[in-house]
Amino acid sequence: MATAAPAPKLNHIGLPVLEYRGGKTTLCAGCGHNAISERIIDAMFQMGVEPERVMKMSGIGCSSKSPAYFMSRSHSFNSVHGRMPSVSTGAILANHTMTTIGVSGDGDTASIGMGQFVHLLRRNLPMIYIIEDNGVYGLTKGQFSATADIGSKLKTGVVNDLPAIDTCALAIQLGATFVGRSFSGDKKQLLSMLKAAIAHKGTVMLDVISPCVTFNDHEGSTKSYKFMQDNDEPINEVDFVASFDEIEVDYESGEVFEVEMHDGSNLRLRKLREEDYDPTNKSNAVRTLMEAQANEEILTGVFYINTQKPTFIDLLNLVDRPLGQLPESLTRPPKSALDSLMASLQ
Amino acid sequence: MATGQVALKDVQGGNSTRGRVVNDFSINVATVNGSGSQSANSVLLKSIFGMGVPVSGKNLFPSNIAGLPTWYTIRASKDGYVARKREAEVLIAINPETAKQDTLALPAGGVAIYEENLNLKQYRDDVAFYPVPLDKITASICPEPKLRKLVKNMVYVGAVAQLLNIDLGVVEQGLRKQFAKKQKVFDLNFGAVKAGHDYAAATFIKQDPYYIERMDKTAGKIIIDGNAACGMGAVFAGVTVVAWYPITPSTSVVEATTDLLKKFRVTPDGKATFAVVQAEDELAAIGMVLGAGWAGARSMTATSGPGISLMAEFAGLGYYAEIPGVIFDVQRTGPSTGLPTRTSQADLLSTAFLSHGDTKHIVLLPGTMRECFEFGYAAFDLAERIQTPVFVLSDLDLGMNNWMSEQFNYPDKPLDRGKVLSVEDLDRLGSFGRYKDVDGDGIGWRTLPGTRHNKAAYFTRGTGHNENAIYSEKPEDYIAGMERLARKFENARKQVPGPLTWKNGKSKAAFLAYGSSDYAIREGMDLIQKEYGQEVDYMRIRAYPFAQEIHDYVASHERVYVVEQDRDAQLASLLKLDLPASQVVKLRNILHYNGLPLDAQTVVEEFAAQEGLTSVAALQVEDVEVHEGAVAS
Numbered sequence A: 001m002a003t004a005a006p007a008p009k010l011n012h013i014g015l016p017v018l019e020y021r022g023g024k025t026t027l028c029a030g031c032g033h034n035a036i037s038e039r040i041i042d043a044m045f046q047m048g049v050e051p052e053r054v055m056k057m058s059g060i061g062c063s064s065k066s067p068a069y070f071m072s073r074s075h076s077f078n079s080v081h082g083r084m085p086s087v088s089t090g091a092i093l094a095n096h097t098m099t100t101i102g103v104s105g106d107g108d109t110a111s112i113g114m115g116q117f118v119h120l121l122r123r124n125l126p127m128i129y130i131i132e133d134n135g136v137y138g139l140t141k142g143q144f145s146a147t148a149d150i151g152s153k154l155k156t157g158v159v160n161d162l163p164a165i166d167t168c169a170l171a172i173q174l175g176a177t178f179v180g181r182s183f184s185g186d187k188k189q190l191l192s193m194l195k196a197a198i199a200h201k202g203t204v205m206l207d208v209i210s211p212c213v214t215f216n217d218h219e220g221s222t223k224s225y226k227f228m229q230d231n232d233e234p235i236n237e238v239d240f241v242a243s244f245d246e247i248e249v250d251y252e253s254g255e256v257f258e259v260e261m262h263d264g265s266n267l268r269l270r271k272l273r274e275e276d277y278d279p280t281n282k283s284n285a286v287r288t289l290m291e292a293q294a295n296e297e298i299l300t301g302v303f304y305i306n307t308q309k310p311t312f313i314d315l316l317n318l319v320d321r322p323l324g325q326l327p328e329s330l331t332r333p334p335k336s337a338l339d340s341l342m343a344s345l346q
Numbered sequence B: 001m002a003t004g005q006v007a008l009k010d011v012q013g014g015n016s017t018r019g020r021v022v023n024d025f026s027i028n029v030a031t032v033n034g035s036g037s038q039s040a041n042s043v044l045l046k047s048i049f050g051m052g053v054p055v056s057g058k059n060l061f062p063s064n065i066a067g068l069p070t071w072y073t074i075r076a077s078k079d080g081y082v083a084r085k086r087e088a089e090v091l092i093a094i095n096p097e098t099a100k101q102d103t104l105a106l107p108a109g110g111v112a113i114y115e116e117n118l119n120l121k122q123y124r125d126d127v128a129f130y131p132v133p134l135d136k137i138t139a140s141i142c143p144e145p146k147l148r149k150l151v152k153n154m155v156y157v158g159a160v161a162q163l164l165n166i167d168l169g170v171v172e173q174g175l176r177k178q179f180a181k182k183q184k185v186f187d188l189n190f191g192a193v194k195a196g197h198d199y200a201a202a203t204f205i206k207q208d209p210y211y212i213e214r215m216d217k218t219a220g221k222i223i224i225d226g227n228a229a230c231g232m233g234a235v236f237a238g239v240t241v242v243a244w245y246p247i248t249p250s251t252s253v254v255e256a257t258t259d260l261l262k263k264f265r266v267t268p269d270g271k272a273t274f275a276v277v278q279a280e281d282e283l284a285a286i287g288m289v290l291g292a293g294w295a296g297a298r299s300m301t302a303t304s305g306p307g308i309s310l311m312a313e314f315a316g317l318g319y320y321a322e323i324p325g326v327i328f329d330v331q332r333t334g335p336s337t338g339l340p341t342r343t344s345q346a347d348l349l350s351t352a353f354l355s356h357g358d359t360k361h362i363v364l365l366p367g368t369m370r371e372c373f374e375f376g377y378a379a380f381d382l383a384e385r386i387q388t389p390v391f392v393l394s395d396l397d398l399g400m401n402n403w404m405s406e407q408f409n410y411p412d413k414p415l416d417r418g419k420v421l422s423v424e425d426l427d428r429l430g431s432f433g434r435y436k437d438v439d440g441d442g443i444g445w446r447t448l449p450g451t452r453h454n455k456a457a458y459f460t461r462g463t464g465h466n467e468n469a470i471y472s473e474k475p476e477d478y479i480a481g482m483e484r485l486a487r488k489f490e491n492a493r494k495q496v497p498g499p500l501t502w503k504n505g506k507s508k509a510a511f512l513a514y515g516s517s518d519y520a521i522r523e524g525m526d527l528i529q530k531e532y533g534q535e536v537d538y539m540r541i542r543a544y545p546f547a548q549e550i551h552d553y554v555a556s557h558e559r560v561y562v563v564e565q566d567r568d569a570q571l572a573s574l575l576k577l578d579l580p581a582s583q584v585v586k587l588r589n590i591l592h593y594n595g596l597p598l599d600a601q602t603v604v605e606e607f608a609a610q611e612g613l614t615s616v617a618a619l620q621v622e623d624v625e626v627h628e629g630a631v632a633s
Helices: A032-047 A062-069 A084-094 A106-110 A114-123 A167-174 A187-199 A225-231 A282-294 A312-316 A335-344 B002-012 B037-050 B096-104 B134-141 B145-164 B168-178 B183-203 B226-236 B251-264 B282-294 B305-310 B312-321 B348-352 B369-386 B396-400 B423-429 B475-495 B515-532 B548-555 B570-578 B600-611 B616-632
Strands: A054-058 A075-078 A099-105 A127-133 A178-183 A203-209 A232-234 A236-241 A256-260 A266-271 A298-305 B024-032 B055-060 B069-077 B090-093 B111-115 B128-132 B222-224 B241-244 B275-278 B299-303 B325-333 B339-343 B362-364 B389-395 B403-405 B459-461 B500-502 B509-514 B537-541 B559-564 B587-591
Touching (some): A032 A062, A032 A127, A032 A187, A032 A203, A054 A062, A062 A075, A062 A127, A084 A099, A084 A114, A084 A312, A084 B241, A084 B275, A084 B282, A099 A106, A106 A114, A106 A127, A114 A127, A114 A167, A114 A203, A114 B282, A167 A178, A167 A203, A178 A187, A187 A203, A187 A236, A187 A298, A225 A298, A282 A298, B024 B037, B024 B145, B037 B055, B037 B069, B037 B168, B037 B222, B055 B403, B090 B145, B111 B145, B134 B145, B134 B183, B222 B226, B226 B251, B226 B325, B226 B369, B226 B389, B241 B282, B251 B299, B282 B299, B282 B305, B282 B312, B282 B325, B305 B325, B305 B348, B312 B389, B325 B369, B325 B396, B348 B362, B348 B570, B369 B389, B369 B403, B369 B475, B389 B396, B389 B515, B396 B515, B509 B548, B509 B570, B509 B600, B515 B537, B515 B559, B515 B600, B515 B616, B537 B548, B559 B570, B559 B600, B570 B587, B587 B600
Parallel strands (some): A054 A075, A075 B459, A099 A127, A127 A203, A178 A203, B024 B090, B090 B111, B241 B299, B325 B389, B362 B389, B509 B537, B509 B559
Antiparallel strands (some): A178 A298, A236 A266, B024 B069, B055 B069, B325 B339
């Protein structure tokens, strides 16, 4: 049958990529956020994650709209500005068996949401937290955000005179266990990082530079496509081999830093710099990022990973079943319990 | 003062029982916070309770850790009155800083039991003084200097027990319960009680009329505080996620909840069927509650005024996105930080309408310990049934003071988890609209994340949405959603706890109130009957939105006195929004907002003044004068 369309490629749970798609985007054409949504779709599809086992969380802003544009078969919660971490925490406490992906922006995270963001990191809450980072507030027409680099310029000529908050350095210091930076235009790196993120147990914090084509893609911006193409400095080459993948490439020893993820997959970080970069060394990771900021370098790649640290769910010692689905027999104590309390109060 | 002196002389005159005041007075223990007097006061309270005498205990404490004055009042009342009384007849003066002021505040004929070296006799000559060398006695029985501060409190318990005729065996029993399983601690404390008791017995001749005598009015009753009762309610509601931020006076709600969860909700293999998270602030606490409620957990937080203010934005999200959650607000005195350790009812309006836009909330208003427990669990059923945040509005007086109560009854109905679609339901239906009013009650069906069906997912948002949860800015979609929410709220009038009424069918004037005002009003009703010969009806509201009975009650009276503990007549204002214009004019206000719990005298005085009542005694005097006049002529 020469005229029949070829059968769509299915992932290892038997779903075509179509089942990972979302609604039509309403963001600007060329917005970096759309590329990130595409990579999330690819990563979830390739990892064979069941869409119904995913919770999509977000705050407020252009970035936070994007969960509507991927994975319509997953429950989603678009909450209030800067408060996605607390809503996610509650949702994960109610059902810790889900894969949770949160999409935030630089304003939503580094300004209004800073208080909740740092506590999410501190708890090592098991979720993927993506900052779609463009350095400006889009929906309110282009004010600087707190991740805008010092000296960068708005279209109107206004120069930013405050230093940027480095969300990656912060995340490493405060307890996230998988921290990296990528660029919406680097398909390969971002996809590998997202796949590894899905395999990780703990807080994954990915700062993805995602240019705003409308308000921050001009000369003088440090978050434009051009600037990133010229200045993106990968610290390592990220390669992810899922537990069900066949291993294709063997690296020479010493060339690659290999991390075994808790689901049996492998994260391979190929060295790109002269000095050895050890992504399990927390203080070195923070130092490297601080030096890069001082040198006006935009480092990307996986900066830090720790597969051993207990998550917040581990610390709470929760039962395996989701708390939200426990039957009354397990949640309401029996009458004898009330009787004993009443007796003790007489 | 004159009457007091007479009473004092009577008693000093010999063994006459004339003027004896039995089981009807208050004790005021004036100490310093951080001195560990709490357990001693609790033993004293429970000893009177153990004597079968109705009792209540109120802690008047500063917002401070140590060193500032604290007063704990115990009211013994044979008639079962447990509201605050303006005056306490018996003073236990331990705090040198306030001793003079405390002594001067005693009514004539009162009693001062005090640390000997305070020399309080210089201030009054119409009070019975019992100086006790507390420090000396303590030093003699407690060799460990570090413990003396605590043990000293038990010495006054012993002296007071002797002077008021409280059975030492009952005190012993109370102590045993308090220090269950800690024999050494018990021995030390009971030794102190006995030393105080022996000293008083050997030293004093009773000069005052106050006695505790055995009654049988506390059998089968419990003593508890409202926060513990609310926490117990939450645990028997099967709460699974608790997120909170510490704030007085609500902290002990979560402490009580956590203790019980650890006790009753750990599986045999040591795993928790609950999560308690101390959040970074109240914004995060309510965010976690809503996230958990959305994902299917029974979730709660507890807070007070400042926390309620911070929760405003999320409260609107919960209302508009229709997410269950329970928020306990233990009210304290505002505005702003206000008086953090004093009671109030001034959060009513801000809670009922918490958040911007057209937002309104279900607010449960417990007035008794039993209701703290029952509303504590009913709130979870209502939140999941109606799919909305439900507030339980308590206050510091209910929450942190010690109340006598009937025992709590085990819930008689299974948990109501509301409208949740399962995979089988979705198979049968093919699809669903999250905000579609398929049952005509304004409440849609929801699905929980993790429901393994390709039609289960929907998009939850605080932005405008249509009945399929799709983003929409269309006027007709917005109006439809808002009207459905209003319908849902209107229906809630019949689902929330209805009011309680004390009615005689004759009274044209009536009281209307909620929460902890109850005790002072009911005592006040008896006083009005005694002093003015008038019976007054009373209705206690137990939830917002208001039930129809509240409208009927106002309609059936000419003058309705809305009694509440705030400056701005918030309950009356809320009623005015609800009642027809013809009824609004009937509302009068009795307002009490000095931070102290409401007392009966305030209710009576305000009512009598506004009603223009003349006391029965005055009427009788008038009567006599008229009669004499007649004879003279």
